Amino acid sequence: MTVFRSGFVAVVGRPNVGKSTLVNAIVGTKVTITSPRPNTTRSQVRGVLNRPDAQVVFVDTPGLHKPRTALGERMNESATSSLDDVDVVVAMVEATGAVGPGDKMVLTQSARRVRSMARATALERELVTDGPDGAGEPTLLVVVNKIDRVGPDGILTHLTQVASVIEGIDRDQGGAPVPVEFFPISAATGEGVDALVDAVVARMPEGPRYYPEGMVTDVAEAFWVADLVREELLHRVQDELPHSIACRVTEWEWPRVRCEILVERDSQKGIVIGKGGITLKEVGTAVREQMPPGAYLELFVRVEKRWQHREDALDRLGF
Numbered sequence: 001m002t003v004f005r006s007g008f009v010a011v012v013g014r015p016n017v018g019k020s021t022l023v024n025a026i027v028g029t030k031v032t033i034t035s036p037r038p039n040t041t042r043s044q045v046r047g048v049l050n051r052p053d054a055q056v057v058f059v060d061t062p063g064l065h066k067p068r069t070a071l072g073e074r075m076n077e078s079a080t081s082s083l084d085d086v087d088v089v090v091a092m093v094e095a096t097g098a099v100g101p102g103d104k105m106v107l108t109q110s111a112r113r114v115r116s117m118a119r120a121t122a123l124e125r126e127l128v129t130d131g132p133d134g135a136g137e138p139t140l141l142v143v144v145n146k147i148d149r150v151g152p153d154g155i156l157t158h159l160t161q162v163a164s165v166i167e168g169i170d171r172d173q174g175g176a177p178v179p180v181e182f183f184p185i186s187a188a189t190g191e192g193v194d195a196l197v198d199a200v201v202a203r204m205p206e207g208p209r210y211y212p213e214g215m216v217t218d219v220a221e222a223f224w225v226a227d228l229v230r231e232e233l234l235h236r237v238q239d240e241l242p243h244s245i246a247c248r249v250t251e252w253e254w255p256r257v258r259c260e261i262l263v264e265r266d267s268q269k270g271i272v273i274g275k276g277g278i279t280l281k282e283v284g285t286a287v288r289e290q291m292p293p294g295a296y297l298e299l300f301v302r303v304e305k306r307w308q309h310r311e312d313a314l315d316r317l318g319f
């Protein structure tokens, strides 16, 4: 008898390694925004993969980093807490550049979680006599992304480096080595992604559909539009400004949608608006193209001083 498998997968990694690009590639629709700037994703976003044999909910997470703001701390908490409720952990690094301390932190947290899953599974097997559900030993899936940017030698070097970092983590954490599988992929071209998805599905427990079949995400429409506005801005502004931007929809009276763009300083306001309003105009056009036809999108820029550092502002903005 074929079983239906379902469950949750967290995709964790440093900022900018390509987590959101991967989730979009797997789901087959854009469900989470991406950009060349680090810290693009600020909260968990669920993307649902529906197959005849399985439903897998991929949880895209903010990049784990050394926080310099209250927002950064909340983003890290959001990423770390995603590990608590999932069946499989995918830890992503990128093939370009060396495996750094940020990657080590990601691998350490991921390995720790897989170890605790292994302990829980062992305990369950002792208590339940009718055997395991066939999903196998908890295993850390390590994805090496952006292989389109390095040659085969580069991939091999990187895999070797990651493996030795994990050996060090095993020594630090003690006990048996954590089971690991490696997946060199390119989220951008799709290379290697099917193999990863098959491995994830094989590791899902037997279970029901958690979401209706046509549903690809649980992100609310107003939140999505605000994120699309931020995405378009991230592609147009530089330096520290991406971090200072927050967007939220303040009115939704279809087809009229009003979205507020917050910045932290007066000087940033002009950059977001652009000469003669050109940047805002371009952003508005690009976002409308991704909304249902007929949308009338109004964009406003407002200064909210140091909002990234203020707990009260973060509460209000829903972080």
Ligand SMILES: Nc1nc2c(ncn2[C@@H]2O[C@H](COP(=O)(O)OP(=O)(O)OP(=O)(O)O)[C@@H](O)[C@H]2O)c(=O)[nH]1
Residues within 6 Å of the ligand: 013, 014, 015, 016, 017, 018, 019, 020, 021, 022, 033, 034, 035, 036, 037, 038, 039, 040, 041, 042, 061, 062, 063, 064, 145, 146, 147, 148, 149, 185, 186, 187, 188, 189
């Ligand atoms: N060449 C190449 N670029 C990629 C690949 N995957 C992602 N990128 C690019 O890397 C950048 C970051 O991608 P994101 O998916 O936003 O990265 P992220 O890990 O979600 O980043 P945060 O949300 O900031 O943590 C974007 O410019 C992507 O286009 C890949 O496989 N190959």
Ligand SMILES: [Mg+2]
Residues within 6 Å of the ligand: 019, 020, 021, 033, 034, 040, 041, 060, 061, 062, 063
């Ligand atoms: Mg992201």
